[in-house]
Amino acid sequence: MASEKHFKYVILGGGVAAGYAAREFGKQGVQPGELAIISKESVAPYERPALSKGYLFPQNAARLPGFHTCVGGGGEKLLPEWYTEKGIELILSTEIVKADLASKTLTSAAGATFTYETLLIATGSSTIKLIDFGVQGAESNNILYLREIDDADKLVAAMQAKKDGKAVVVGGGYIGLELSAALKINNFDVTMVYPEPWCSKSDCSCLLSLFF
Ligand SMILES: Cc1cc2nc3c(=O)[nH]c(=O)nc-3n(C[C@H](O)[C@H](O)[C@H](O)COP(=O)(O)OP(=O)(O)OC[C@H]3O[C@@H](n4cnc5c(N)ncnc54)[C@H](O)[C@@H]3O)c2cc1C
Known part of the structure:
Protein backbone atom coordinates (compact mmCIF):
# COMPACT_ATOMS: atom_id res chain seq x y z
CA MET A 1 0.00 0.00 0.00
CA ALA A 2 1.28 3.51 -0.88
CA SER A 3 2.54 5.48 2.14
CA GLU A 4 1.10 8.70 3.57
CA LYS A 5 3.09 11.24 5.57
CA HIS A 6 2.28 14.59 7.12
CA PHE A 7 4.64 17.53 7.76
CA LYS A 8 4.16 21.06 9.03
CA TYR A 9 6.47 22.31 6.27
CA VAL A 10 7.38 20.72 2.96
CA ILE A 11 10.04 22.02 0.60
CA LEU A 12 9.33 20.62 -2.85
CA GLY A 13 12.63 20.33 -4.71
CA GLY A 14 16.03 19.53 -3.24
CA GLY A 15 18.32 21.99 -4.98
CA VAL A 16 20.17 25.14 -4.01
CA ALA A 17 17.17 27.05 -2.64
CA ALA A 18 16.09 24.01 -0.59
CA GLY A 19 19.54 23.67 1.01
CA TYR A 20 19.72 27.33 2.00
CA ALA A 21 16.10 27.34 3.19
CA ALA A 22 16.79 24.25 5.33
CA ARG A 23 19.73 26.04 6.95
CA GLU A 24 17.44 28.96 7.78
CA PHE A 25 14.74 26.61 9.13
CA GLY A 26 17.47 25.13 11.34
CA LYS A 27 18.45 28.60 12.61
CA GLN A 28 14.81 29.42 13.32
CA GLY A 29 14.55 26.31 15.49
CA VAL A 30 12.46 23.96 13.37
CA GLN A 31 11.41 20.98 15.47
CA PRO A 32 12.25 17.36 14.57
CA GLY A 33 9.65 15.92 12.21
CA GLU A 34 8.24 19.30 11.19
CA LEU A 35 10.10 19.75 7.90
CA ALA A 36 10.63 17.51 4.88
CA ILE A 37 12.48 18.11 1.63
CA ILE A 38 11.13 16.10 -1.29
CA SER A 39 13.45 15.80 -4.26
CA LYS A 40 13.61 13.73 -7.39
CA GLU A 41 17.38 13.81 -7.12
CA SER A 42 19.04 11.04 -5.13
CA VAL A 43 21.38 13.24 -3.09
CA ALA A 44 21.04 15.96 -0.43
CA PRO A 45 21.01 19.58 -1.70
CA TYR A 46 24.28 20.62 -3.32
CA GLU A 47 25.80 23.64 -5.04
CA ARG A 48 24.60 23.08 -8.60
CA PRO A 49 27.12 25.54 -10.13
CA ALA A 50 29.91 23.01 -9.40
CA LEU A 51 28.51 20.74 -12.13
CA SER A 52 29.87 22.86 -14.99
CA LYS A 53 33.13 23.63 -13.18
CA GLY A 54 35.11 21.45 -10.74
CA TYR A 55 32.90 18.42 -11.38
CA LEU A 56 34.25 18.16 -14.94
CA PHE A 57 37.94 18.61 -14.18
CA PRO A 58 40.12 15.78 -15.54
CA GLN A 59 42.07 15.67 -12.24
CA ASN A 60 41.02 16.30 -8.64
CA ALA A 61 37.41 16.69 -9.73
CA ALA A 62 34.88 17.93 -7.20
CA ARG A 63 32.65 15.18 -5.86
CA LEU A 64 30.01 14.95 -3.18
CA PRO A 65 30.04 15.32 -0.25
CA GLY A 66 32.51 18.13 -1.03
CA PHE A 67 29.98 20.63 -2.39
CA HIS A 68 26.75 20.20 -0.49
CA THR A 69 25.00 23.47 0.30
CA CYS A 70 25.83 25.88 1.85
CA VAL A 71 29.57 25.90 1.00
CA GLY A 72 28.99 28.09 -2.08
CA GLY A 73 27.93 30.95 0.16
CA GLY A 74 30.92 30.38 2.43
CA GLY A 75 28.71 28.64 4.99
CA GLU A 76 28.52 25.29 6.70
CA LYS A 77 28.41 22.20 4.47
CA LEU A 78 25.12 20.48 5.27
CA LEU A 79 25.84 16.76 5.01
CA PRO A 80 22.97 14.25 5.07
CA GLU A 81 23.81 13.73 8.79
CA TRP A 82 23.02 17.39 9.48
CA TYR A 83 19.44 16.85 8.27
CA THR A 84 19.15 13.71 10.39
CA GLU A 85 20.43 15.56 13.49
CA LYS A 86 17.89 18.36 12.96
CA GLY A 87 15.08 15.87 12.37
CA ILE A 88 14.59 17.23 8.83
CA GLU A 89 13.44 14.41 6.59
CA LEU A 90 15.17 14.11 3.23
CA ILE A 91 12.80 12.27 0.91
CA LEU A 92 15.03 11.63 -2.09
CA SER A 93 14.57 9.96 -5.50
CA THR A 94 10.93 10.99 -5.25
CA GLU A 95 9.25 12.87 -8.06
CA ILE A 96 6.06 14.72 -7.25
CA VAL A 97 3.64 14.37 -10.13
CA LYS A 98 0.49 15.88 -8.61
CA ALA A 99 -0.19 18.76 -6.24
CA ASP A 100 -3.69 19.21 -4.85
CA LEU A 101 -3.54 22.62 -3.22
CA ALA A 102 -7.08 22.48 -1.86
CA SER A 103 -6.36 19.39 0.23
CA LYS A 104 -2.65 20.35 0.67
CA THR A 105 -1.56 16.99 -0.71
CA LEU A 106 1.36 16.04 -2.93
CA THR A 107 1.49 12.73 -4.75
CA SER A 108 4.67 11.05 -5.94
CA ALA A 109 5.18 9.05 -9.12
CA ALA A 110 5.18 5.90 -6.95
CA GLY A 111 1.81 6.88 -5.45
CA ALA A 112 3.01 8.03 -2.00
CA THR A 113 1.16 11.02 -0.58
CA PHE A 114 2.49 13.88 1.53
CA THR A 115 0.29 16.39 3.28
CA TYR A 116 1.55 19.72 4.59
CA GLU A 117 0.50 22.90 6.32
CA THR A 118 2.94 25.14 4.42
CA LEU A 119 4.51 24.34 1.07
CA LEU A 120 7.66 25.94 -0.29
CA ILE A 121 8.03 25.25 -4.00
CA ALA A 122 11.70 25.19 -5.00
CA THR A 123 11.65 23.11 -8.15
CA GLY A 124 14.04 25.36 -10.08
CA SER A 125 14.02 25.10 -13.85
CA SER A 126 14.65 22.36 -16.35
CA THR A 127 16.50 22.05 -19.64
CA ILE A 128 14.69 22.43 -22.92
CA LYS A 129 15.34 19.21 -24.78
C1 LIG B 1 25.52 23.55 -14.77
C2 LIG B 1 25.04 24.77 -14.04
C3 LIG B 1 25.95 25.74 -13.62
C4 LIG B 1 25.52 26.88 -12.95
N1 LIG B 1 26.44 27.81 -12.53
C5 LIG B 1 26.02 28.89 -11.86
C6 LIG B 1 26.95 29.87 -11.37
O1 LIG B 1 28.15 29.77 -11.60
N2 LIG B 1 26.47 30.92 -10.66
C7 LIG B 1 25.14 31.06 -10.39
O2 LIG B 1 24.76 32.03 -9.72
N3 LIG B 1 24.23 30.16 -10.84
C8 LIG B 1 24.63 29.09 -11.56
N4 LIG B 1 23.72 28.19 -12.02
C9 LIG B 1 22.30 28.41 -11.73
C10 LIG B 1 21.96 27.90 -10.32
O3 LIG B 1 22.43 26.59 -10.16
C11 LIG B 1 20.46 27.97 -10.16
O4 LIG B 1 20.08 29.33 -10.19
C12 LIG B 1 20.04 27.33 -8.84
O5 LIG B 1 20.36 25.96 -8.84
C13 LIG B 1 18.55 27.54 -8.64
O6 LIG B 1 18.22 26.93 -7.41
P1 LIG B 1 16.79 26.27 -7.18
O7 LIG B 1 16.82 25.64 -5.84
O8 LIG B 1 15.75 27.27 -7.52
O9 LIG B 1 16.69 25.14 -8.32
P2 LIG B 1 17.54 23.84 -8.47
O10 LIG B 1 18.88 23.97 -7.81
O11 LIG B 1 17.52 23.47 -9.92
O12 LIG B 1 16.71 22.75 -7.67
C14 LIG B 1 15.48 22.28 -8.09
C15 LIG B 1 15.26 20.93 -7.46
O13 LIG B 1 13.91 20.54 -7.60
C16 LIG B 1 13.86 19.18 -7.98
N5 LIG B 1 12.57 18.95 -8.64
C17 LIG B 1 12.08 19.55 -9.74
N6 LIG B 1 10.87 19.09 -10.03
C18 LIG B 1 10.57 18.17 -9.08
C19 LIG B 1 9.45 17.33 -8.83
N7 LIG B 1 8.36 17.35 -9.63
N8 LIG B 1 9.48 16.49 -7.77
C20 LIG B 1 10.56 16.46 -6.95
N9 LIG B 1 11.66 17.23 -7.13
C21 LIG B 1 11.66 18.08 -8.18
C22 LIG B 1 15.05 19.02 -8.89
O14 LIG B 1 15.38 17.67 -9.06
C23 LIG B 1 16.08 19.81 -8.09
O15 LIG B 1 16.64 19.01 -7.07
C24 LIG B 1 24.14 27.05 -12.70
C25 LIG B 1 23.21 26.08 -13.14
C26 LIG B 1 23.66 24.94 -13.80
C27 LIG B 1 22.65 23.90 -14.27
Whole structure:
Protein backbone atom coordinates (compact mmCIF):
# COMPACT_ATOMS: atom_id res chain seq x y z
CA MET A 1 0.00 0.00 0.00
CA ALA A 2 1.28 3.51 -0.88
CA SER A 3 2.54 5.48 2.14
CA GLU A 4 1.10 8.70 3.57
CA LYS A 5 3.09 11.24 5.57
CA HIS A 6 2.28 14.59 7.12
CA PHE A 7 4.64 17.53 7.76
CA LYS A 8 4.16 21.06 9.03
CA TYR A 9 6.47 22.31 6.27
CA VAL A 10 7.38 20.72 2.96
CA ILE A 11 10.04 22.02 0.60
CA LEU A 12 9.33 20.62 -2.85
CA GLY A 13 12.63 20.33 -4.71
CA GLY A 14 16.03 19.53 -3.24
CA GLY A 15 18.32 21.99 -4.98
CA VAL A 16 20.17 25.14 -4.01
CA ALA A 17 17.17 27.05 -2.64
CA ALA A 18 16.09 24.01 -0.59
CA GLY A 19 19.54 23.67 1.01
CA TYR A 20 19.72 27.33 2.00
CA ALA A 21 16.10 27.34 3.19
CA ALA A 22 16.79 24.25 5.33
CA ARG A 23 19.73 26.04 6.95
CA GLU A 24 17.44 28.96 7.78
CA PHE A 25 14.74 26.61 9.13
CA GLY A 26 17.47 25.13 11.34
CA LYS A 27 18.45 28.60 12.61
CA GLN A 28 14.81 29.42 13.32
CA GLY A 29 14.55 26.31 15.49
CA VAL A 30 12.46 23.96 13.37
CA GLN A 31 11.41 20.98 15.47
CA PRO A 32 12.25 17.36 14.57
CA GLY A 33 9.65 15.92 12.21
CA GLU A 34 8.24 19.30 11.19
CA LEU A 35 10.10 19.75 7.90
CA ALA A 36 10.63 17.51 4.88
CA ILE A 37 12.48 18.11 1.63
CA ILE A 38 11.13 16.10 -1.29
CA SER A 39 13.45 15.80 -4.26
CA LYS A 40 13.61 13.73 -7.39
CA GLU A 41 17.38 13.81 -7.12
CA SER A 42 19.04 11.04 -5.13
CA VAL A 43 21.38 13.24 -3.09
CA ALA A 44 21.04 15.96 -0.43
CA PRO A 45 21.01 19.58 -1.70
CA TYR A 46 24.28 20.62 -3.32
CA GLU A 47 25.80 23.64 -5.04
CA ARG A 48 24.60 23.08 -8.60
CA PRO A 49 27.12 25.54 -10.13
CA ALA A 50 29.91 23.01 -9.40
CA LEU A 51 28.51 20.74 -12.13
CA SER A 52 29.87 22.86 -14.99
CA LYS A 53 33.13 23.63 -13.18
CA GLY A 54 35.11 21.45 -10.74
CA TYR A 55 32.90 18.42 -11.38
CA LEU A 56 34.25 18.16 -14.94
CA PHE A 57 37.94 18.61 -14.18
CA PRO A 58 40.12 15.78 -15.54
CA GLN A 59 42.07 15.67 -12.24
CA ASN A 60 41.02 16.30 -8.64
CA ALA A 61 37.41 16.69 -9.73
CA ALA A 62 34.88 17.93 -7.20
CA ARG A 63 32.65 15.18 -5.86
CA LEU A 64 30.01 14.95 -3.18
CA PRO A 65 30.04 15.32 -0.25
CA GLY A 66 32.51 18.13 -1.03
CA PHE A 67 29.98 20.63 -2.39
CA HIS A 68 26.75 20.20 -0.49
CA THR A 69 25.00 23.47 0.30
CA CYS A 70 25.83 25.88 1.85
CA VAL A 71 29.57 25.90 1.00
CA GLY A 72 28.99 28.09 -2.08
CA GLY A 73 27.93 30.95 0.16
CA GLY A 74 30.92 30.38 2.43
CA GLY A 75 28.71 28.64 4.99
CA GLU A 76 28.52 25.29 6.70
CA LYS A 77 28.41 22.20 4.47
CA LEU A 78 25.12 20.48 5.27
CA LEU A 79 25.84 16.76 5.01
CA PRO A 80 22.97 14.25 5.07
CA GLU A 81 23.81 13.73 8.79
CA TRP A 82 23.02 17.39 9.48
CA TYR A 83 19.44 16.85 8.27
CA THR A 84 19.15 13.71 10.39
CA GLU A 85 20.43 15.56 13.49
CA LYS A 86 17.89 18.36 12.96
CA GLY A 87 15.08 15.87 12.37
CA ILE A 88 14.59 17.23 8.83
CA GLU A 89 13.44 14.41 6.59
CA LEU A 90 15.17 14.11 3.23
CA ILE A 91 12.80 12.27 0.91
CA LEU A 92 15.03 11.63 -2.09
CA SER A 93 14.57 9.96 -5.50
CA THR A 94 10.93 10.99 -5.25
CA GLU A 95 9.25 12.87 -8.06
CA ILE A 96 6.06 14.72 -7.25
CA VAL A 97 3.64 14.37 -10.13
CA LYS A 98 0.49 15.88 -8.61
CA ALA A 99 -0.19 18.76 -6.24
CA ASP A 100 -3.69 19.21 -4.85
CA LEU A 101 -3.54 22.62 -3.22
CA ALA A 102 -7.08 22.48 -1.86
CA SER A 103 -6.36 19.39 0.23
CA LYS A 104 -2.65 20.35 0.67
CA THR A 105 -1.56 16.99 -0.71
CA LEU A 106 1.36 16.04 -2.93
CA THR A 107 1.49 12.73 -4.75
CA SER A 108 4.67 11.05 -5.94
CA ALA A 109 5.18 9.05 -9.12
CA ALA A 110 5.18 5.90 -6.95
CA GLY A 111 1.81 6.88 -5.45
CA ALA A 112 3.01 8.03 -2.00
CA THR A 113 1.16 11.02 -0.58
CA PHE A 114 2.49 13.88 1.53
CA THR A 115 0.29 16.39 3.28
CA TYR A 116 1.55 19.72 4.59
CA GLU A 117 0.50 22.90 6.32
CA THR A 118 2.94 25.14 4.42
CA LEU A 119 4.51 24.34 1.07
CA LEU A 120 7.66 25.94 -0.29
CA ILE A 121 8.03 25.25 -4.00
CA ALA A 122 11.70 25.19 -5.00
CA THR A 123 11.65 23.11 -8.15
CA GLY A 124 14.04 25.36 -10.08
CA SER A 125 14.02 25.10 -13.85
CA SER A 126 14.65 22.36 -16.35
CA THR A 127 16.50 22.05 -19.64
CA ILE A 128 14.69 22.43 -22.92
CA LYS A 129 15.34 19.21 -24.78
CA LEU A 130 15.38 18.40 -28.49
CA ILE A 131 12.77 15.78 -27.79
CA ASP A 132 10.41 18.64 -26.78
CA PHE A 133 10.46 19.72 -30.44
CA GLY A 134 9.99 16.22 -31.81
CA VAL A 135 13.43 16.25 -33.45
CA GLN A 136 14.21 12.92 -35.06
CA GLY A 137 17.04 11.08 -33.32
CA ALA A 138 16.73 13.33 -30.24
CA GLU A 139 17.11 10.35 -27.93
CA SER A 140 20.52 9.45 -29.29
CA ASN A 141 23.12 8.50 -26.64
CA ASN A 142 25.56 11.13 -27.84
CA ILE A 143 23.22 14.01 -27.05
CA LEU A 144 23.67 15.15 -23.47
CA TYR A 145 22.23 17.84 -21.25
CA LEU A 146 23.48 19.43 -18.06
CA ARG A 147 21.25 20.34 -15.16
CA GLU A 148 21.42 17.71 -12.45
CA ILE A 149 24.15 15.54 -10.99
CA ASP A 150 22.98 12.51 -12.99
CA ASP A 151 23.48 14.56 -16.19
CA ALA A 152 26.99 15.51 -15.05
CA ASP A 153 27.80 11.85 -14.34
CA LYS A 154 26.69 10.92 -17.88
CA LEU A 155 28.87 13.71 -19.26
CA VAL A 156 31.89 12.54 -17.26
CA ALA A 157 31.34 8.96 -18.47
CA ALA A 158 31.04 10.17 -22.08
CA MET A 159 34.26 12.21 -21.79
CA GLN A 160 36.09 9.23 -20.35
CA ALA A 161 34.75 6.85 -23.01
CA LYS A 162 35.62 9.16 -25.89
CA LYS A 163 39.08 10.49 -25.12
CA ASP A 164 40.32 13.31 -27.38
CA GLY A 165 36.97 13.37 -29.22
CA LYS A 166 35.02 16.18 -30.80
CA ALA A 167 32.09 17.96 -29.23
CA VAL A 168 29.52 20.52 -30.30
CA VAL A 169 28.10 22.70 -27.54
CA VAL A 170 24.82 24.40 -28.36
CA GLY A 171 24.30 27.57 -26.36
CA GLY A 172 26.66 30.46 -25.78
CA GLY A 173 25.59 31.46 -22.28
CA TYR A 174 27.82 31.05 -19.27
CA ILE A 175 27.02 27.37 -18.86
CA GLY A 176 27.87 26.73 -22.52
CA LEU A 177 31.13 28.62 -22.06
CA GLU A 178 32.04 26.80 -18.86
CA LEU A 179 31.21 23.45 -20.38
CA SER A 180 33.26 24.24 -23.49
CA ALA A 181 36.21 25.21 -21.29
CA ALA A 182 35.82 21.96 -19.34
CA LEU A 183 35.72 19.93 -22.57
CA LYS A 184 38.86 21.72 -23.78
CA ILE A 185 40.80 20.87 -20.63
CA ASN A 186 39.65 17.28 -21.18
CA ASN A 187 41.33 17.45 -24.61
CA PHE A 188 38.18 17.70 -26.69
CA ASP A 189 38.01 19.58 -29.94
CA VAL A 190 35.07 21.90 -29.22
CA THR A 191 32.76 23.83 -31.53
CA MET A 192 30.23 26.21 -29.99
CA VAL A 193 27.00 27.11 -31.77
CA TYR A 194 24.85 30.07 -30.74
CA PRO A 195 22.65 32.56 -32.57
CA GLU A 196 24.16 35.81 -31.32
CA PRO A 197 27.34 37.36 -32.77
CA TRP A 198 28.92 37.07 -29.31
CA CYS A 199 28.75 34.85 -26.26
CA SER A 200 25.97 35.88 -23.96
CA LYS A 201 26.27 36.72 -20.29
CA SER A 202 22.76 35.52 -19.64
CA ASP A 203 21.91 32.04 -18.44
CA CYS A 204 21.13 29.40 -21.04
CA SER A 205 18.53 26.96 -19.95
CA CYS A 206 19.10 24.73 -22.97
CA LEU A 207 22.42 23.06 -23.37
CA LEU A 208 23.50 20.02 -25.20
CA SER A 209 26.64 18.48 -26.52
CA LEU A 210 27.05 16.08 -29.36
CA PHE A 211 30.00 13.75 -29.43
CA PHE A 212 31.01 12.37 -32.78
C1 LIG B 1 25.52 23.55 -14.77
C2 LIG B 1 25.04 24.77 -14.04
C3 LIG B 1 25.95 25.74 -13.62
C4 LIG B 1 25.52 26.88 -12.95
N1 LIG B 1 26.44 27.81 -12.53
C5 LIG B 1 26.02 28.89 -11.86
C6 LIG B 1 26.95 29.87 -11.37
O1 LIG B 1 28.15 29.77 -11.60
N2 LIG B 1 26.47 30.92 -10.66
C7 LIG B 1 25.14 31.06 -10.39
O2 LIG B 1 24.76 32.03 -9.72
N3 LIG B 1 24.23 30.16 -10.84
C8 LIG B 1 24.63 29.09 -11.56
N4 LIG B 1 23.72 28.19 -12.02
C9 LIG B 1 22.30 28.41 -11.73
C10 LIG B 1 21.96 27.90 -10.32
O3 LIG B 1 22.43 26.59 -10.16
C11 LIG B 1 20.46 27.97 -10.16
O4 LIG B 1 20.08 29.33 -10.19
C12 LIG B 1 20.04 27.33 -8.84
O5 LIG B 1 20.36 25.96 -8.84
C13 LIG B 1 18.55 27.54 -8.64
O6 LIG B 1 18.22 26.93 -7.41
P1 LIG B 1 16.79 26.27 -7.18
O7 LIG B 1 16.82 25.64 -5.84
O8 LIG B 1 15.75 27.27 -7.52
O9 LIG B 1 16.69 25.14 -8.32
P2 LIG B 1 17.54 23.84 -8.47
O10 LIG B 1 18.88 23.97 -7.81
O11 LIG B 1 17.52 23.47 -9.92
O12 LIG B 1 16.71 22.75 -7.67
C14 LIG B 1 15.48 22.28 -8.09
C15 LIG B 1 15.26 20.93 -7.46
O13 LIG B 1 13.91 20.54 -7.60
C16 LIG B 1 13.86 19.18 -7.98
N5 LIG B 1 12.57 18.95 -8.64
C17 LIG B 1 12.08 19.55 -9.74
N6 LIG B 1 10.87 19.09 -10.03
C18 LIG B 1 10.57 18.17 -9.08
C19 LIG B 1 9.45 17.33 -8.83
N7 LIG B 1 8.36 17.35 -9.63
N8 LIG B 1 9.48 16.49 -7.77
C20 LIG B 1 10.56 16.46 -6.95
N9 LIG B 1 11.66 17.23 -7.13
C21 LIG B 1 11.66 18.08 -8.18
C22 LIG B 1 15.05 19.02 -8.89
O14 LIG B 1 15.38 17.67 -9.06
C23 LIG B 1 16.08 19.81 -8.09
O15 LIG B 1 16.64 19.01 -7.07
C24 LIG B 1 24.14 27.05 -12.70
C25 LIG B 1 23.21 26.08 -13.14
C26 LIG B 1 23.66 24.94 -13.80
C27 LIG B 1 22.65 23.90 -14.27
